[in-house]
Amino acid sequence: MKIRLTILLCSLIFLKVNAQNSNDLIIKDIDILTMKSSDILNNKSILIQNGKIVKIDDFKKLSINKNAKIIQGKGKYIMPGLSEMHSHLPIESKVDTLLIENVAAGVTHLRIMNTKTPQLPLKERLKNSQNTISPKLHYSHIIRRDIKYTEIQFDSLMTEIKKNEINFIKLFSVASEEVFDNLMKSANKNNVIVCGHYPGGIKMEKVLKSGFKSIEHLAGYEQITDEVELSKTIELTKKSGVFNCPTLDWDIMAKDLQYPDEYKNRLVYSNAPKKYLDKWEIEYNKGMEKEGIDKVLLSKEKYLPTFAYKQKILKKLSENNCLLLLGSDAGNSFQMNGFNMYEEMYNWSKAGIDNLTILKSATITPAIFFNEDKIWGTIEIGKSADLIILEKNPLEDIRNIRTVEMTIIDGKIYLKKELLSKL
Ligand SMILES: [Zn+2]
16 A cells, blocks of 8 residues: 555656646647658648657647647748758857857757867766757767877777767878778777768778768869769769768858859858958958959969869769768858858759758758767657748748748757847
8 A cells, every 4th residue: 555655646746747847849830841851741730848749730639738838830931950060169268159150040960070179078068058059069089190090099999989979080181091991990890980081192982982971072072083983983972872061162262252242142141240240351351452352363263163063073962862961161251150051052052952952961861971860850750859940941942041030959949039149
């Protein structure tokens, strides 16, 4: 009897705690871009409990907790949050701003590709603070030319990486082909993702067959001038399941392709706070003064064919159904963290990539990259509620991605306007 009473009491307490903690969220009557296909689920409602999507149905068919928060979605669109797949962390004091900028733009997952801030202490800090506004971070261990490990030394590194729950290795540069071989043997054996810069001096075919998971900036491909050779390489890319993260906006801004005046049409202009635009304008004018307009125009002229070739490579990769990751590599003037994803999407669109592929490359394909596509990346029952709500449909016109008005991470709501006002 005493035991039964205890069980009853325990379950009553449990029920009460559960009801009090109820953070049910309903997004009502919205058009859903699931990212499973191009189909849109019209006028459906999504029930979110404890940060997960638990039901997608007509509003009247949902069982609604009286404490549930309801967001009216009529006439709006919802899709999975964006994954920024090529981001660099600034110095410690500026990291929180970068995180807010990303969430404001609709970024719910972020792959750290380089950093001025040690990642492990950051990881620890974010774990212990519930209030930091941040996308979900995918941490990296960065390998540079000075690392000359044997396979056994790499094995110890892999153990360390797994112990610290670091998500992948980013190769910045490699000492030699032998070191690359040691790294890939060890990583494959230990199931650790290696990606990053194309390891210069090593044959493309070897890199593609090595288990190297994503190549940044289309390096390696751009050097191939022979059409047949390029086709073969792309075929092998597809066969080997290697991802590509082209970062076209890096080329555009680092090589001055939108200067002296086109940059004013950039999508960041409608989102960046005025103080950012003013700062960039000063940087731009200083740069122009230093270089001189003639020199800028000449180097731009010289680089344009390379850029056009990169656009062509991207189009070919897409036509051959290769895996693509959208990353914006922000860092120059007129590139705003998070919001630069919009810019990169538009760059892809101008290169001839269809809108569904672009959006998938920023949602489900990144989840596949991390082997986490069962957890996030689409709008489906059981998935994390990492979502964005938009005023207009980005499948119709990719520039509609600018109309993100709300970001939801694990069911927690952030309004773009509010976050922008914090900057
Ligand atoms: Zn980069």
